[in-house]
Amino acid sequence: MPVSDRELTQMFEHVLKLSKVDETQSVAVLKSHYSNQRIVDAAMDAAQRLGAKVYGVELPSFNHPKAMGNDMTAYCGDTALTGNIAAQRALEAADLIVDTMMLLHSPEQEQILKTGTRMLLAVEPPEVLARMLPSLEDKARVLAAEEVLKKAGSIRVLSKSGTDFSARLGQYPTVTEFGIADEPGRWDHWPSGFLFSWPNEGTAEGTLVLDVGEMLLPFKTYVREKVTLEISEGFVRRIHGGFDAEYLRDYMKYFNDPEVYGISHIGWGLQPRAQWTAMGLHDKNDGMCMDARAFYGNFLFSTGPNTEVGGSRKTPCHMDIAMRNCDVLLDGEAVVLAGDVVAPEASRVG
Numbered sequence: 001m002p003v004s005d006r007e008l009t010q011m012f013e014h015v016l017k018l019s020k021v022d023e024t025q026s027v028a029v030l031k032s033h034y035s036n037q038r039i040v041d042a043a044m045d046a047a048q049r050l051g052a053k054v055y056g057v058e059l060p061s062f063n064h065p066k067a068m069g070n071d072m073t074a075y076c077g078d079t080a081l082t083g084n085i086a087a088q089r090a091l092e093a094a095d096l097i098v099d100t101m102m103l104l105h106s107p108e109q110e111q112i113l114k115t116g117t118r119m120l121l122a123v124e125p126p127e128v129l130a131r132m133l134p135s136l137e138d139k140a141r142v143l144a145a146e147e148v149l150k151k152a153g154s155i156r157v158l159s160k161s162g163t164d165f166s167a168r169l170g171q172y173p174t175v176t177e178f179g180i181a182d183e184p185g186r187w188d189h190w191p192s193g194f195l196f197s198w199p200n201e202g203t204a205e206g207t208l209v210l211d212v213g214e215m216l217l218p219f220k221t222y223v224r225e226k227v228t229l230e231i232s233e234g235f236v237r238r239i240h241g242g243f244d245a246e247y248l249r250d251y252m253k254y255f256n257d258p259e260v261y262g263i264s265h266i267g268w269g270l271q272p273r274a275q276w277t278a279m280g281l282h283d284k285n286d287g288m289c290m291d292a293r294a295f296y297g298n299f300l301f302s303t304g305p306n307t308e309v310g311g312s313r314k315t316p317c318h319m320d321i322a323m324r325n326c327d328v329l330l331d332g333e334a335v336v337l338a339g340d341v342v343a344p345e346a347s348r349v350g
């Protein structure tokens with residue numbers, strides 16, 4: 001269902017207000033030629049209506065000859081900003097950046113946030129932005145869960161299909177996403193509603209059995225034949241199963257980089273307005289499919305880069321894999337059981 005430009009501007013006013021944009025603030029809208037111009041315009045209009053000093057930073061797009069597909073999460077690390085110090089300084093000068101071109105998983109994003117500048121990523125289709133318009137209830141649920149995650153020393157994930165994965169936690173910070181960039185140095189993504197951390201280096205162990213229906217990003221496919229990932233000492237060592245496994249193996253091998261098998265962020269979804277079924281209703285190029293990353297009660301697993309939190313793995317291949325019907329335990333206590341959020345109570349819906 002199409003969202004009007006007026007409604008899009010009103011939604012940006014809502015989100016930027018929650019992100020503390022007012023007449024004391026400067027807002028930079030970061031774009032490239034492939035940005036959704038309707039999103040760029042709505043962000044610029046809304047920031048001005050809130051009294052902020054607004055400016056645009058337009059970068060020539062960056063394409064790596066090895067990158068495949070149009071999903072910006074598929075090839076991470078180098079971006080249109082890489083090496084462009086003048087543009088990075090122009091962005092660091094802002095209080096808030098609305099990123100409509102995708103800096104995620106780049107060292108430059110981390111450098112900019114360290115200066116205290118806030119950043120809000122907004123690249124999904126307006127209809128998806130509307131369906132998951134950020135709310136203070138989303139923020140409260142995710143922050144309640146963060147209280148538990150940030151104290152956890154270990155995570156264990158189990159499922160009836162045979163998943164038994166574990167890792168130590170604590171080496172890396174927790175990251176929350178609820179679509180509101182309200183604190184200095186905070187990055188957020190509208191739409192979202194989930195949280196994650198990274199395994200302590202070398203500690204991820206076990207087996208992940210991707211059952212029929214799990215979601216593979218950036219492929220935008222639902223698994224049709226079980227895929228088994230065998231993980232030891234922090235890396236995926238074997239991928240086996242049927243066609244889906246062969247496709248995943250071939251895709252990751254293509255990058256010819258052993259670091260693609262490293263484990264990236266792991267966490268769980270808390271967004272009830274994100275739907276498992278949504279990916280099947282969108283074209284692959286519509287966006288990055290935040291429904292998969294955020295749907296309530298998922299276990300979100302990923303491979304590849306950890307530069308977002310100062311890690312050394314700047315590998316370009318990033319897989320986000322959303323799983324259903326898992327048990328997620330932190331220090332032996334369940335936060336998710338069979339794909340339903342069970343704790344903490346303040347993170348549950350209904």
Ligand SMILES: O=c1ccc(O)c[nH]1
Nearest residue numbers: 073177189192293320
């Ligand atoms: O919001 C996001 C989007 C992609 C990703 O890999 C992490 N978080």
Ligand SMILES: [Fe+2]
Nearest residue numbers: 265302319320
């Ligand atoms: Fe990811």
